[in-house]
Amino acid sequence: MVAGVAVGLxxxxxxxxxxxxxxxxxxxxxxxFGVILYGVGWALMPDGAQGAARPESPRGDAVATxxxxxxxxxxxxLVRAVxxxxxxxxxxxxxxxxxxxxxxxxxxxxxATTSELPDWPLLRRVPPDAADAIAVLVGTRRGALARIAxxxxxxxxxxxxxxxxxxxxxxxxxxxxxxxxxxxxxALVVGPxxxxxxHALVAERRDRIxxxxxxxxxxxxxxxxxxxxxxxxxxxxxxxxxVRLARMQERxxxxxxxxxxxxxxxxxxxxxxxxxxxxxxxxxxxGVPVEVVRVRDCGIEGTEPLLAAAREAMLNAVRHSxxxxxxxxxxxxxxxVTIFVRDRGHGFDTEAVPADRGGISHSIVGRMTRAGGxxxxxxxxxxxTEVELVLPLAKAVESP
Amino acid sequence: MTTAxxxxxxxxxxxxxxxxxxxxxxxxxxxGAASDVDSAVEMIRERVPDVVLVDVHMPAGGGxxxxxxxxxxxxxxxxxxxxxxxxPEDVIATIRAGARGYVTKTxxxxxxxxxxxxxxxxxxxxxPRLAGFVLDAFADVAPAAADPELDQLTPRxxxxxxxxxxxxxxxxxxRDLGISVKTVESHVSSVLRxxxxxxxxxxxxxxxxxRLI
Numbered sequence: 001m002v003a004g005v006a007v008g009l010x011x012x013x014x015x016x017x018x019x020x021x022x023x024x025x026x027x028x029x030x031x032x033f034g035v036i037l038y039g040v041g042w043a044l045m046p047d048g049a050q051g052a053a054r055p056e057s058p059r060g061d062a063v064a065t066x067x068x069x070x071x072x073x074x075x076x077x078l079v080r081a082v083x084x085x086x087x088x089x090x091x092x093x094x095x096x097x098x099x100x101x102x103x104x105x106x107x108x109x110x111x112a113t114t115s116e117l118p119d120w121p122l123l124r125r126v127p128p129d130a131a132d133a134i135a136v137l138v139g140t141r142r143g144a145l146a147r148i149a150x151x152x153x154x155x156x157x158x159x160x161x162x163x164x165x166x167x168x169x170x171x172x173x174x175x176x177x178x179x180x181x182x183x184x185x186x187a188l189v190v191g192p193x194x195x196x197x198x199h200a201l202v203a204e205r206r207d208r209i210x211x212x213x214x215x216x217x218x219x220x221x222x223x224x225x226x227x228x229x230x231x232x233x234x235x236x237x238x239x240x241x242x243v244r245l246a247r248m249q250e251r252x253x254x255x256x257x258x259x260x261x262x263x264x265x266x267x268x269x270x271x272x273x274x275x276x277x278x279x280x281x282x283x284x285x286x287g288v289p290v291e292v293v294r295v296r297d298c299g300i301e302g303t304e305p306l307l308a309a310a311r312e313a314m315l316n317a318v319r320h321s322x323x324x325x326x327x328x329x330x331x332x333x334x335x336x337v338t339i340f341v342r343d344r345g346h347g348f349d350t351e352a353v354p355a356d357r358g359g360i361s362h363s364i365v366g367r368m369t370r371a372g373g374x375x376x377x378x379x380x381x382x383x384x385t386e387v388e389l390v391l392p393l394a395k396a397v398e399s400p
Numbered sequence: 401m402t403t404a405x406x407x408x409x410x411x412x413x414x415x416x417x418x419x420x421x422x423x424x425x426x427x428x429x430x431x432g433a434a435s436d437v438d439s440a441v442e443m444i445r446e447r448v449p450d451v452v453l454v455d456v457h458m459p460a461g462g463g464x465x466x467x468x469x470x471x472x473x474x475x476x477x478x479x480x481x482x483x484x485x486x487x488p489e490d491v492i493a494t495i496r497a498g499a500r501g502y503v504t505k506t507x508x509x510x511x512x513x514x515x516x517x518x519x520x521x522x523x524x525x526x527x528p529r530l531a532g533f534v535l536d537a538f539a540d541v542a543p544a545a546a547d548p549e550l551d552q553l554t555p556r557x558x559x560x561x562x563x564x565x566x567x568x569x570x571x572x573x574x575r576d577l578g579i580s581v582k583t584v585e586s587h588v589s590s591v592l593r594x595x596x597x598x599x600x601x602x603x604x605x606x607x608x609x610x611r612l613i
Contacts (some may be wrong), residue, residue: 342567
């Protein structure tokens with residue numbers, strides 16, 4: 001409600017947040033006990049619990065909810081026995097009405113979205129009518145209806161009980177007015193201070209989060225950009241090396257900015273991401289920029305021969321072509337994947353390379369043919385070299 | 401070209417401004433430079449250059465705002481966007497604001513001059529990466545395209561873009577497809593028009609993310 005204590009507690013207990021809120025409110029009306037509990041909860045709540053990763057949906061476990069209800073009820077009876085009690089006539093109807101509201105506000109639990117019964121062996125032996133009744137209880141679609149009906153009934157009952165007991169309400173009025181006056185008075189006196197405190201707490205928490213973020217960014221910049229700048233200064237007389245460092249840092253920083261984290265090796269990476277990592281490492285080792293342009297993407301499984309051939313082609317281009325840069329183009333279509341590796345280097349005579357030896361015939365053409373694809377090389381002295389790799393996709397692994 | 405194109409620079413990084421100025425100084429006529437959106441708009445209106453080199457990322461609206469503000473009064477001024485960013489939404493948003501080309505800041509001086517000349521002559525400048533983004537955005541057949549003229553690429557346009565994405569210069573594209581450089585240019589300009597006017601949902605979403613619509 002205010003500080004997310006109810007949500008936090010609900011997460012910890014695996015309950016509906018609304019059930020927990022309802023419990024707090026009932027206890028608060030009864031005696032102020034709920035307010036105290038809420039405050040304690042707030043103080044104890046771990047930092048950042050609010051908004052932390054939560055389970056997709058609370059369990060909505062009927063037993064846990066019932067247990068929590070029993071605890072609240074116990075609390076009520078306790079404060080009643082102690083004597084901090086505005087009167088049965090007020091608390092019970094209000095409690096009933098609140099329980100009704102909570103029932104109405106309760107989120108639909110996952111099981112309620114399926115109208116099928118869980119497949120428990122026990123249920124198969126139950127006659128259909130009884131099975132329906134169980135379905136209502138475990139929370140099927142009909143269960144949701146029943147929940148709404150019960151909620152409405154509780155609200156109506158609560159209000160009705162309140163109205164019916166209007167006589168005793170008159171009798172109580174004097175006490176109640178006095179209580180309200182005292183509460184308002186206290187609120188006026190303490191209110192501003194409390195509000196200031198709350199604001200200060202919120203501001204402090206926000207500042208702390210911001211400071212943490214700043215520290216993260218600073219740490220990252222220090223490890224990456226500042227280190228690279230230092231290296232660049234020391235190697236100012238080696239232009240090629242400086243360009244290599246700058247390119248490497250640019251790639252890394254861009255990946256960090258776009259994704260919010262450092263690029264990490266991932267077993268389930270996409271073909272495009274893997275190709276880009278490959279290009280980046282070849283670029284870093286050889287100091288020749290390798291630009292990758294990709295159109296759509298797919299999973300990496302089944303494309304390993306293609307990646308290996310592309311790696312070989314990129315290595316050939318950066319090592320032997322003499323070109324200042326290498327262009328790589330990846331396009332994934334529903335039925336095939338195509339990679340082009342192109343350089344504007346001095347090219348070579350494709351006929352002059354003996355068919356039985358050399359990197360190209362074995363590691364590129366042979367590899368692609370074995371994998372059911374094909375590879376072709378075009379090369380000329382004036383235009384440079386382009387290697388085309390095509391791999392048919394066995395099944396539709398494409399992802400948009 | 402009988403006269404050198406008159407070029408205006410907009411970038412909030414002084415260092416970069418100085419660098420570009422010294423690279424271009426001999427070949428083009430740099431008529432001015434500005435480092436924020438408002439003074440850029442004012443000075444461009446006053447000096448009316450042929451081509452504006454504009455940085456995509458700047459405070460107070462960025463390059464896209466400079467482009468749309470100037471276009472209101474001077475629709476003939478042409479824009480070439482320069483950026484360090486390769487994020488597709490930046491590229492697409494800037495093109496849709498009215499830029500006739502997009503190059504990254506790592507471009508070499510010769511290529512930059514070539515791009516400026518091309519934009520000045522009314523052509524579009526697509527880097528390989530931009531061509532890749534466009535192929536991506538127009539990849540699937542639009543379901544019930546509102547305007548098939550604008551929402552889909554022709555097979556020929558696709559071929560041209562594919563070659564540009566593979567790192568081919570316009571001249572090489574023309575040779576490979578057996579067409580003239582002029583025809584390549586007209587295909588690219590037509591793709592640029594589609595990029596600016598199409599309502600395909602990817603383009604619309606990218607643009608609306610940057611509040612351009």
